[in-house]
Amino acid sequence: xxxxxxxxxxxxxxxxxxxxxxxxxxxxxxxxxxxxxxxxxxxxxxxxxxxxxxxxxxxxxxxxxxxxxxxxxxxxxxxxxxxxxxxxxxxxxxxxxxxxxxxxxxxxxxxxxxxxxxxxxxxxxxxxxxxxxxxxxxxxxxxxxxxxxxxxxxxxxxxxxxxxxxxxxxxxxxxxxxxxxxxxxxxxxxxxxxxxxxxxxxxxxxxxxxxxxxxxxxxxxxxxxxxxxxxxxxxxxxxxxxxxxxxxxxxxxxxxxxxxxxxxxxxxxxxxxxxxxxxxxxxxxxxxxxxxxxxxxxx
Numbered sequence: 001x002x003x004x005x006x007x008x009x010x011x012x013x014x015x016x017x018x019x020x021x022x023x024x025x026x027x028x029x030x031x032x033x034x035x036x037x038x039x040x041x042x043x044x045x046x047x048x049x050x051x052x053x054x055x056x057x058x059x060x061x062x063x064x065x066x067x068x069x070x071x072x073x074x075x076x077x078x079x080x081x082x083x084x085x086x087x088x089x090x091x092x093x094x095x096x097x098x099x100x101x102x103x104x105x106x107x108x109x110x111x112x113x114x115x116x117x118x119x120x121x122x123x124x125x126x127x128x129x130x131x132x133x134x135x136x137x138x139x140x141x142x143x144x145x146x147x148x149x150x151x152x153x154x155x156x157x158x159x160x161x162x163x164x165x166x167x168x169x170x171x172x173x174x175x176x177x178x179x180x181x182x183x184x185x186x187x188x189x190x191x192x193x194x195x196x197x198x199x200x201x202x203x204x205x206x207x208x209x210x211x212x213x214x215x216x217x218x219x220x221x222x223x224x225x226x227x228x229x230x231x232x233x234x235x236x237x238x239x240x241x242x243x244x245x246x247x248x249x250x251x252x253x254x255x256x257x258x259x260x261x262x263x264x265x266x267x268x269x270x271x272x273x274x275x276x277x278x279x280x281x282x283x284x285x286x287x288x289x290x291x292x293x294x295x296x297x298x299x
Contacts, residue, residue: 038230041294042222043070044243045235045263046103057233060291066298069226071219073239075212076183078107084206085111087179089125094202095175096133097150098167100160100190104181105144107206112148126150133170135178137163138285158284159266164193173198181206185238187266211242219243223250231279231294233261237270244274259297263290 041061058068084107087094099105112118126149134150136142142155153170157163167178167190177200180191184205194201222229228251234240248255259279262268268281280293 038227039066039298040226040229041066041068041231041233041261042229043068043233043235044073044239044247045070045233046072046074046076046239056287057290060287061294064291064295066231066291066295069222069229071215071222072212073215073243074236075210076103077208077210078110078206079184079208080204080206081107081111081114083204084108084181085115085117087202087204088112089117089120091125091128091132094132094177094179095171095200096135096178097129098135098163098178098180098190098201099141099145099152100137100163100180100186101183102141102144103183103207105141105148107181108148109144122149133167133178135163135167140285156284159264160187160190161193164190167194168197168199171199173200175200177202180204184208187237209238215242216246219246219250228254228258230257230298231259231261233263233290233294234267234271235263236267240267240270240274240276244276259294261290261294261297 043057045057055068055070058070061068088108088111112121130149130151134145134152135154136145136152137154137157137160139155142152145152154163154166157166171178178194180201180203182203182205184207191201191203232247234243251258260271260276262271262278262281264282264285268278271278280297282290282293
């Protein structure tokens with residue numbers, strides 16, 4: 001066994017392979033959790049859109065006896081909105097739309113609201129797009145697409161890889177290019193798959209992703225007040241990138257006791273690459289599926 005490495009067994013909840021987690025003997029400066037059973041779950045995810053309702057992840061975890069706290073890991077800035085608007089109002093130049101994140105749909109809504117073109121969109125444009133294919137990943141993205149008056153396909157695919165397979169089943173190489181508004185940090189799975197099979201795709205970066213400016217402060221406050229959580233859930237490879245160093249420093253020697261959870265296989269892969277053992281992965285990227293996986297991992 002390599003020095004400074006602890007073996008971690010296969011998770012019953014996730015079926016994920018065993019993996020080593022780097023061990024540090026540096027004492028944690030923060031208090032251990034109280035003596036009662038620790039069911040605290042830290043959710044490191046995107047900031048919520050304006051929504052007066054309860055966080056669905058916190059609600060689902062609470063129903064399973066867990067106490068969830070959300071800390072926004074990422075911040076976003078919309079870019080290239082003029083170019084996006086031009087393309088949205090020229091549907092005849094594209095074979096369909098592709099959305100793999102709620103944030104990209106948000107950029108579309110911002111275009112419509114900022115330019116006061118909502119009525120034109122509703123009366124003249126959206127039906128032209130609906131005559132084509134509107135591909136999405138995940139239920140959250142699909143719901144926002146429906147709010148634009150569009151009819152999404154593929155909400156149950158869950159990953160860009162699965163969505164690319166659906167697109168390849170439905171489209172051929174002689175279509176007009178599909179239009180894919182996306183973020184600055186995106187995996188190349190979908191563009192590569194379509195390119196290799198000759199399906200044309202036009203991408204446009206419509207938002208920049210960065211670390212949330214309050215991330216380190218809020219993480220430090222959480223560990224000081226709550227101690228080390230029983231589980232930490234990541235929601236994107238970007239979240240892993242921006243959060244992991246601080247999480248490792250704050251949890252110190254208690255890192256190996258944390259059950260790390262992933263919203264999906266792409267995030268799980270990013271966690272594994274960084275040396276984390278993924279205790280569980282949601283079967284589908286929904287609040288209910290993630291909560292069920294975490295609750296089982298904590299048993």
